[in-house]
Amino acid sequence: MADTKREIERKYESDDSGLPDLTGVAGVAAVIDKGVAHLDATYYDTTDERLARASVTLRRRTGGSDAGWHLKFPVAPGVRDEIQAPLSDTLPDDLAALVRSRVRTAQLVPVIRLRSDRDARDLVDADGRVLAEISVDAVRAERLTGGGGRTQWTEIEVELADDGDPALLDQIEKKLRKAGVRPSASPSKLARALAETAPKPLAAVSPELSGTAGDHVLAYLRTQRDTIVALDPGVRQDAEDSVHSMRVATRRTRSAFKSFGKVLDRSVTDPIADELKWLAGELGVDRDREVLNERLSAALAEVPPSLVAGPVAERLSSWAGERPGGASARLIGVLDSRRYLALLDALDGVLADPPLLKAAGKKPAKVLGKAVRKDFGKVAALVRQALDLEPGAERDVAIHEARKKTKRTRYAAEAAVPALDGPAKDLVKSMKALQNLLGEHQDSVMARQTLRELAAGAHAAGHSAFTFGLLYGREEQRAAAVEAELPGFWDGAKHGADAL
DSSP, X not given: OOEEEEEEEEEEEOOSSOOOOOTTSTTOOEEEEEEXXXXXXXXXXXXXXXXXXXXXXXXXXXXXXXXXXXXXXXXETTEEEEEEEOOOSSOOHHHHHHTHHXXXXXOOEEEEEEEEEEEEEEEEOTTOOEEEEEEEEEEEEEEOSXXXXXXXXXXXXXXXXXXXXXXXXXXXXXXXXXXXXXXXXXXXXXXXHHHHHOSSOOOOOOOSOOXXXXXXXXXXXXXXXXXXXXXXXXXXXXXXXXXXXXXXXXXXXXXXXXXXXXXXXXHHHHHHHHHHHHHHHHHHHHHHHHHHHHHHHHHHHTSOGGGOOSSHHHHHXXXXXXXXXXXXXXXXXXXXXXXXXXXXXXXXXXXXXXOBOGGGGSOHHHHHHHHHHHHHHHHHHHHHHHHHSOTTHHHHHHHHHHHHHHXXXXXXXXXXXXXXOHHHHHHHHHHHHHHHHHHHHHHHHHHHHHHHHHHHHXXXXXOOOHHHHHHHHHHHHHHHHHHHHHHHHHHHHHHHHTTO
């Protein structure tokens, strides 16, 4: 099974003049020589370097203390999550799965070989605890595809120890700079090797926005596509909030397709939106039940023990099911499916060859503003309808529909922020608040539906349904409180939309 660690490091250019004395720097009591290690790493990627474009690195390395397969994902400048697997002749399946959203059906091939002579030292405190490792690496790089170019250089690498204080890196950098050492212009050895051995210069990247409505919509969609792809490994590893965040990205994409139907041809985007809805549904199967279980468990914890009749907690736990560690096999199967990979290809296709309509070439403020106002009008109609209805099932449905349209309006306003600035930001804020309020109501509706089912099951088993009825009544009160708050809340939201 692969292991994951957070890697925090900085790289510097070296002129082979050696390292300055680092004792006394931010608690460094001694510098311990670890000797020279000979590292041999082969980096894998697709022939069009999809992983490198995303700053993801995949290598098989021998030599040193951590020989094996290493997969690194960017987190922030100088910060990466490194996933390690034991040395083997072929790429382990669990690592291959983590790059599948980027690689898809393409083949991973050796692209760069790096051989490094690493002269490493540990920086330790007075108690002998390792604070960081600093090394001077003499690197020889060879491109294994596209002409086989070669290059070599020497660099200094400083890596913070596990649970170390990042402020230490600032102090070390200050000392290195005084000695004439400068930060590397390249973020990684692989990036430098690819650049210096490239058979021809990389094509210049054109500006993302040129000022049209189409440019703004495509930029927003590109961000959502990139988010879905980037979150895929986290979903597979059950990283916190990854499933929810991917689901939101699918919703934002679907909303943009619908809201900006005057910009992008919906005969092309609607089938993709249907697939995005399918993916969101698959992502939500486990997540929705988990959230609802948390709500009901918290509500049960507030009930005095004297009012808990029968095995209520046990029945609730049985309903929720035991959640295994890691993502479910069902969800992994979804992410490995041809249908999911085809969806990612379809999103790429829309961005590479967008089905632009006439409005796409117009000024963004006018086109996007009109689309946002139209979405807001739909929310207004649904909220008025809900407020005119008596409490009950029909009002519940109307409020739920208003919530869905509120999300769509919020996402449309998000896409319009670069064009409309302040007014769009204000609408995003008010729609988010309204969405949260209406979401609380919908959560209560779903909780009551579940409580009815649990009560029926308890009764059928010969147990008391009293506590489930008590919880049901409390959920009714929570929903009623939302409905009472809605008229005044809605007046504030309308005021925020008037500036558009």
